[in-house]
Amino acid sequence: MPTTQDIKVAVDAVVFGYTSKEGLSVLLIKRNIDPFKDTWALPGGLVGNDESLEDAVQRELKEETGVSINYLEQLYSFGQPGRDPRNRVISITYYGLVKPDAFQIEAATDAAEVEWFNIKRIPQLAFDHEDIIAAAHDRLKNKILYQPIGFELLEERFPFSELEKLYMAVLDRSIDRRNFKKKVVKFGFLEETDEKQALAGAGRPGNLFCFNQQKYFQLQKEGINFEI
Amino acid sequence: MPTTQDIKVAVDAVVFGYTSKEGLSVLLIKRNIDPFKDTWALPGGLVGNDESLEDAVQRELKEETGVSINYLEQLYSFGQPGRDPRNRVISITYYGLVKPDAFQIEAATDAAEVEWFNIKRIPQLAFDHEDIIAAAHDRLKNKILYQPIGFELLEERFPFSELEKLYMAVLDRSIDRRNFKKKVVKFGFLEETDEKQALAGAGRPGNLFCFNQQKYFQLQKEGINFEI
DNA sequence: TCAAAAGTGTTCTTCGTACACCCATGA
């Protein structure tokens, strides 16, 4: 029988953002206390006594990064003794998705402490945070295939090519434009607006689309299964 | 800023067993302490200070049910304040699969305290344990479609119909015998032995099969994806 | 007029599904 339990409970969050310019990126902070002082790490911290786990994640994100999140889902709990060199800390991890304007907000805070890193160029991290990012990326890759969570990473209105490039960035493989559009349009929760893309360089501007969440919920109730 | 953290960390396990006679079942214990004294609940308990989460689950299962488990996977962490009426307790839940002989072992222990319940006839449970079982069942239903974890619930050698009945019990729908066999055999990780099923009543005895895990790992490395 | 990106349809192959009759055994 163990003596009185002495374990701390923390939450950590893998926040994904996407722009076609930056690609799929993760929000990291530079630690200013030991252990792992001056090392990059996931935002997170101890859970308050009367706070739900989700609230704790949202609070830490606000405090440490200024970002407020759009989609949040529990990922996994990491509890190996020794993963924190000082105390026993169990981390309940989440992953979140933010819209592209979060890339701007970050510039307003103390930029030395918070930064976006492309998923392929993550620096060495504190604790087991690299494993946590790997688990989050796996989950995202998997989930985006059967739930329309990709839209949580895009602006309200986006050209279709943006969605396609997002999928390619997340899945890290190329996708046939025609087949992809056929599949996605068929589900019927995308709405085509008559606005055109604001041009960024050469090329024919595309129509803007938006995700109709109500329509999606309705289709989901009717037992549709979304699969890319 | 919260005061000193005062949160306990527990693990709870949803242990699934299967026999064609009993169907898909969950192992429950009757609590002998408050809160929820004399109510059925999932086996589980507080995590020791120097014990991994998996070890804690295995230990609690041994202590409370005598069952030792075959496949164990983390499910979800439940941490809503108030889910335990006395203290703040965060429960990191697991689900596990056991071979049919665990149904016997249980009879050897104090039978009043440990019992198998068919998944469709779960009594009222302590805490939020009904939600936990629902989450575990969802996960199992989903996972069995793309990972060959069903074999963890069967004897080493089993007639093919046993596998099929297992899938029907887990998924709670009927399955076409011919199509199912075609699909499963095609993957190539099932071995047909020349033994015949020991007869239980009338009917033609079927050949026994066994799951070749090494073959499965090999196929998995080659990038096979199992899908029923 | 050229470069860059958007828009669009058809064919082929693969996979999923529906479906019914004979066989081996115990009672």
Added chain:
DNA sequence: TCATGGGTGTACGAAGAACACTTTTGA
């Protein structure tokens, strides 16, 4: 000989994958 459960193949339809040319715009 009958009841019970095991074993097997074919045909149809749906969905996925491969694939290339035309259009609109800015430079």
